[in-house]
Amino acid sequence: MEQPQVNSLKQTTLYQHHLALGAKIVPFAGWQMPLHYRGLLHEHRVVREKVGLFDVSHMGRMTIEGLDVQAFVDWLVTADVPAKQEGQVFYALLCNQEGGVIDDVLIIKESTTCFHLVANASNREKVYAHFIEESPTYDVIIEPSSREGILALQGPLAEQVAVRLFPTLAQLPPHRALKVFFQETPILVSRTGYTGEDGFEFFVPEDTVTALWETLLAQGAPEEIEPIGLGARDTLRLEMGYALYGHELNERISPLETVAAWAVQLGKTNFRGKGALTASSSSRCYPLAIVMDDASIPREGYAIYREKMCIGQVTSGTYSPSLGKGIALGRVDSPCQVGEKVFVEIRNQKHAAEVVKLPFYQRRR
Amino acid sequence: MWYTVTHEWVTKEGNHARIGVTDFAQRELGDIVYVELPTVGKAVKKGDVSVVLESTKAAADVYAPLSGTILSVNEELKQAPEKINLSAEEQGWLFTMSIDHQEELNTLLQEKPA
Numbered sequence: 001m002e003q004p005q006v007n008s009l010k011q012t013t014l015y016q017h018h019l020a021l022g023a024k025i026v027p028f029a030g031w032q033m034p035l036h037y038r039g040l041l042h043e044h045r046v047v048r049e050k051v052g053l054f055d056v057s058h059m060g061r062m063t064i065e066g067l068d069v070q071a072f073v074d075w076l077v078t079a080d081v082p083a084k085q086e087g088q089v090f091y092a093l094l095c096n097q098e099g100g101v102i103d104d105v106l107i108i109k110e111s112t113t114c115f116h117l118v119a120n121a122s123n124r125e126k127v128y129a130h131f132i133e134e135s136p137t138y139d140v141i142i143e144p145s146s147r148e149g150i151l152a153l154q155g156p157l158a159e160q161v162a163v164r165l166f167p168t169l170a171q172l173p174p175h176r177a178l179k180v181f182f183q184e185t186p187i188l189v190s191r192t193g194y195t196g197e198d199g200f201e202f203f204v205p206e207d208t209v210t211a212l213w214e215t216l217l218a219q220g221a222p223e224e225i226e227p228i229g230l231g232a233r234d235t236l237r238l239e240m241g242y243a244l245y246g247h248e249l250n251e252r253i254s255p256l257e258t259v260a261a262w263a264v265q266l267g268k269t270n271f272r273g274k275g276a277l278t279a280s281s282s283s284r285c286y287p288l289a290i291v292m293d294d295a296s297i298p299r300e301g302y303a304i305y306r307e308k309m310c311i312g313q314v315t316s317g318t319y320s321p322s323l324g325k326g327i328a329l330g331r332v333d334s335p336c337q338v339g340e341k342v343f344v345e346i347r348n349q350k351h352a353a354e355v356v357k358l359p360f361y362q363r364r365r
Numbered sequence: 366m367w368y369t370v371t372h373e374w375v376t377k378e379g380n381h382a383r384i385g386v387t388d389f390a391q392r393e394l395g396d397i398v399y400v401e402l403p404t405v406g407k408a409v410k411k412g413d414v415s416v417v418l419e420s421t422k423a424a425a426d427v428y429a430p431l432s433g434t435i436l437s438v439n440e441e442l443k444q445a446p447e448k449i450n451l452s453a454e455e456q457g458w459l460f461t462m463s464i465d466h467q468e469e470l471n472t473l474l475q476e477k478p479a
Contacts, residue, residue, distance in 0.1 A: 024392075035395070035422070039396050039450075040396050041396045041398075041421065042396075231421060296401075297399050297424070299423070318421060318422075326399075
């Protein structure tokens with residue numbers, strides 16, 4: 001295994017807590033992050049069945065304020081920003097002029113003059129630079145919130161735990177955010193996540209993140225809350241068929257050819273990259289979701305075949321703890337029908353898989 | 366018991382060897398969810414990839430610590446790969462093999478690698 005220089009990696013405020021909880025720490029996007037604590041499979045089930053707490057403070061955060069914020073953000077992202085209501089939280093893509101994706105982000109529209117944005121850890125500097133570069137003609141101030149922690153409370157019992165601390169969260173609908181007070185500090189809470197379960201994301205000042213982490217773990221004891229690592233975060237997101245930047249999305253791929261196509265509002269008057277995305281292209285690719293027939297596990301980069309013809313590659317693959325099978329998202333050059341058989345080449349052997357509709361896992365209601 | 370620098374263990378039983386991975390290796394891999402075992406009767410050379418262990422995160426190769434022929438594989442791992450996590454150095458053994466060159470045992474480590 002390649003070991004990047006450990007001393008060049010950043011740590012979140014909670015790093016010592018992760019060590020004390022027995023986490024296996026791995027380098028991720030320049031950070032030393034917990035991969036798992038008790039075990040990935042166990043943690044995956046905790047989030048699907050009860051409630052788990054993630055430290056995702058490695059993610060990039062920024063606040064954009066000013067009179068032109070709405071127009072500025074609307075120009076830079078694929079979502080219809082003016083159509084969103086105050087307090088609404090939405091997913092969107094930032095495109096380059098060629099229509100490729102610079103990053104996929106979560107945006108909180110606090111008001112028409114104040115937006116918050118969450119970028120991937122691997123893209124935080126790039127996204128900030130992009131916003132600065134595009135900003136001169138707009139009345140906006142871009143403030144990176146690098147001294148802030150993000151905690152994600154996820155699972156069917158997340159609300160039960162959250163309302164014990166913050167009663168107003170019971171009335172917070174999905175994809176909405178509001179401010180609550182924790183030890184007299186205002187914190188922004190969004191009813192979102194990356195797991196497919198109900199849950200909340202807390203945006204917390206650095207000096208309060210440890211207290212909130214400890215309080216949530218203590219308050220969630222009756223629900224058997226546990227800390228959850230990035231390993232389960234990835235299997236949870238893949239079971240939902242959510243795109244992961246660098247895998248399904250990158251600067252050279254049109255988002256219209258990915259599972260994130262729904263996030264591109266081509267009906268918008270204009271946005272960066274729209275011209276390239278609406279121009280007709282001679283060749284295109286399609287996203288694909290497959291479940292393996294046998295016990296094998298598809299991995300990123302493995303070739304996908306239809307009969308004898310290679311039609312594409314796996315972009316994300318893993319073992320699905322909920323299904324007990326290997327699952328994958330792929331990118332293929334011809335459309336496949338749900339129910340169709342394809343084959344994944346794993347160590348020179350072709351393993352059959354079935355094309356399925358997303359999500360791989362349906363949340364219990 | 367002997368060890369390799371790549372975290373396999375070897376025990377000698379009569380004139381054949383039993384092979385597995387160390388407890389350290391299983392902890393490094395995390396939850397093992399799939400095991401690709403060799404075919405019984407297959408001849409392997411020391412250093413050949415003989416087993417693939419797949420955790421939720423990645424696939425890891427297990428190398429033959431000796432040269433010989435695969436005599437048996439731990440069939441139980443097909444249904445219960447988690448046995449490697451639970452008991453890497455006993456119930457989670459991987460395969461047995463003949464020992465073609467007894468002197469190859471001398472190339473193995475007497476103690477677990479650090």
